[in-house]
Amino acid sequence: MSTDNRMLTMAEALREAMGIAMDERPEVFILGEDIGIYGGAFGVTGDLYHRFSPERVIDTPISELGIVGAAVGAALSGMRPIVEIQFSDFTAQAMDQIANQAAKIHFMLGGALHVPLVLRTPQGSGTGAAAQHSQNLETWFANVPGLKVVVPSNPADAKGLLLSAIDDPNPVIFLEHKLLYKIPGRDPVPEGAIRIPLGVSKVVREGKDLTLVATGIMVNKSFEVAEKLAAEGISITLIDPRTISPLDMNPIFESVEKTGRLLVVQEGPSHGGFINEVIARVSESSSFGSLIAPIKRLAGMNIPIPYAPQLEKAAVPQIEDIEVAARELVKSWR
């Protein structure tokens, strides 16, 4: 632990985690499209190909179904594969292997076999890549029992969560927002193999007026809003579930009981979105009786992500939207 103030980008943090895991365990290997010499479409694997070997950082043909299936088979046979799918949108090509095979094998086969597999993939809008390269798909996976779903919001969490995901004996879908790859987080990334357990929500900041639950890049946007509104005397608790499935609701319940107000934010479309699960669980719980305001959600419009920058921006919640919603909830409801 030489330095405690290393400000890495998320791409660097993820690469560090994979390097550590590959040093620790010979059974860890990576496979994916253009992850070798090219270093990954978003540069996440970077120099791992040179640090390790072509046998452990395997460049594959453009063949998502094939490589996810091969990763499932390897995982069943003593390996711990990390598959990189270039864009989360392309997981649709591999969905049989993800949803019907990897997710179900442990349960369906009576626990005889298990699938220690990590599927890393970038998601999210903001790059002008339009409808087939910009989706937020955590809800697809969260709706399949047998998959764990991680959505990191910052480099330090990304590193610790990825190390735990690689350790996990079950398939883990690791969804990385592509706009976060190149930016350093607010907190330094600790050196070494520091793991963050899956299924533990993080309280990013504490406040007494509003509970704000956000995922992925929306955590960053919400944090800015919380800081800004603090100057107006509005104090916000910001919670980042980090793992969509399994979902740790306890800090959310505790906070709602204190603040009585809940705002949930995600980038993906609202219909059937993950945030609805948070709302449903609060509604079913005794925390419901603590609410002094209607629950408010902010999510992407129920449309494919459009191309033009002004259209793309309009399709997903922006900082201003979060700010208005947070202020309105606190000001109007007492």
Place this chain on the structure above:
Amino acid sequence: MTVERLLMGHPLSSPDHARHALLYMYRIRKFEEAVEDLFGRGMMHGTMHLSIGQEAGPTGMCLALKLEDQITSTHRGHGHCIAKGADLTRMMAELLGKEIGYCGGRGGSMHIADAETGNLGANGVVGGGIPIAVGAALASKLQKKGTVAVSFFGDGAMNEGAFHEAANLAAIWKLPVILFCENNKYGMSSSTETAFAIDRLADRGLGYGIPGVTVDGNDVVAVYEACEAAVARARNGEGPTLIETVTYRWKGHSRSDKNLYRTKEEIEEWKHLDPIPNFISKVLAAGILNQEEIDAIAKMAQDQIIEAVNNAAQAKSAVPDGLLEAVFKAVSA
């Protein structure tokens, strides 16, 4: 749990080998007949896909495999499972929804797996097991284990994208995998004539740089010989082989099949090509076993199946307790 160690070698190479091949083919036949009976009487739940008529394929293939070699299987997978050495009682118990069943009643007929015999599982999705077998072979290569993976699949699966992607990966990485196509002429009701524009499905290997072999799938000897060569190739690091076994399923796709898409005459014709008498005639001609010994093997197989059914029926039914906890394997501290 006792696992019957598989015997390896040519089915005509010794009386033991012949007995083994015959016993396994009879076991598969009798197992399927028992399942049909139980289902017909409403004592078995769900649906079932019988492999009566196709016994020579898995038996011949598995005679070329070691216990630690791996297989992936299909919805019509009882034969593969038995041939790889699975416990008959646990198989039957699974079909009857019992706790001692291979999947504790959670999988049923289409999802039996057996880690001890290298069976990575039957599959409810056509073609689903092919990339998985390729991945098992990739693991074998990376770990230098020297094991071979076999993917059983039907003719229908060869038109799934999974076959093509898996075949290509197996070829470019020279993986120790055998793509074992059981061409039983029909993918449910669509015949290979309507679903393919080629006569020999093994020709599909050419496009991937994989040798393709077509053999009589009702001749356990021919199947063994092709498989033995493919396994040797795989273990030598020469890569995958595509084996097409031409065979026939006597029964419908599943129980609700009315056989509208094929004629009685066709079914009759194939029943004359029954793989069991086919092998018996070879064994008798070679003088390896006599008729008495053969009858005893048939009786033994039937007794084993009856015993498996009785043991399974007496076992405790699976209960819903703990289903939620069964979704994920526990993370060890």
Place this chain on the structure above:
Amino acid sequence: MSFRYPVVMPKMSMTMETGELIDYHVKVGDRVSSGDVLFEVMTDKIDMEVESPADGVVEQLIGEVGATVDIGKPVLILLTDTEVMAFDFGGEPAQLPPAPAIVEALPVIEAVVAVPQISVPEVTAPVAVAPVIVSHTYKAVPKARVAAAETGIDLRTIVPTGPDRTIMYSDVINRHPTEEQLKRQAANRALIARGIEMTQNIPQASFTRSVTVSDSGLPHLMSAWARVLRSRPELNVSGKDGSLNPQVGVATIIESKYGSALPVYKDPDLLDMKTLSELVSTTSTAARHGKVPLAMLSGATTTVFDLRSYQMTSTTPRLFPHQVTALTIGESSGGAIAVSLTIDLRYCDFYDGAGALDLLVKTL
């Protein structure tokens, strides 16, 4: 040696429970080979031929042609040349009536063991964690309901100050009015009472019409009424001296924690509907909290009293001092609204009032 084998009604699909026996293809004494059709059955519009499992002789036909037979029940008894596997666990198979006596009497395979009953889990209805609901009529946030239930407060006695007239938590906690609130409420009440007293002896007349409108929002109604008054200046005069008012000022009545608040909208018909709607919304919210901008406290030439949130049809119409018209809007049947107009007969005639109301209805 031969073996008696019952050929049963086969289960042919996951959901099948019974099948209809269509016809026998054989008769007693017929010699059959394995694969020969014995009888034909039908279920769910699918008919299927049942084949002989082995070579043998037909001993008995059990079913009646056309009858419905449960799956697993014997339809035909075959004397087979070789032993055929048949399983009957003696007990009751799942979802099936007991096997008929004839099956029990058959010397089939010694595979007779009890089928353990599949235990059906007792499903317990989930216990909903719901807050105690005091009233369905009034909107209140969950915590307000919980607090009211805990302290025995009847929510119907609470003045809602939240958006959409929702009772907020703070409304329950602060239900006992403060000294200041009481003082202001009393002052307000006295003011209004004095005003009504002043107009009590004025000769008045009232007219009521029921009308269905596409936009029944208060801003729209207010704007329409202002337009009517603008076109009928004789109805927009001062009740003090009959002089013409230079503008149309519409007062509304809002319930606040300090008693009634009466914000006045000046010339609402000259504002576009979006601006007016926003103004009404913000002003009403502020008024509920007892805050009305100074500029909106005077200049009323008429009053519009919206009774609909109280589910009322009408109230005793009263004129406010120096105003010659007052409009109340209440609920009517079938989604219509009831519009009542009261006029000061010292300055207007009966037909002025009737005409103005008619014009309002037409404007709407």
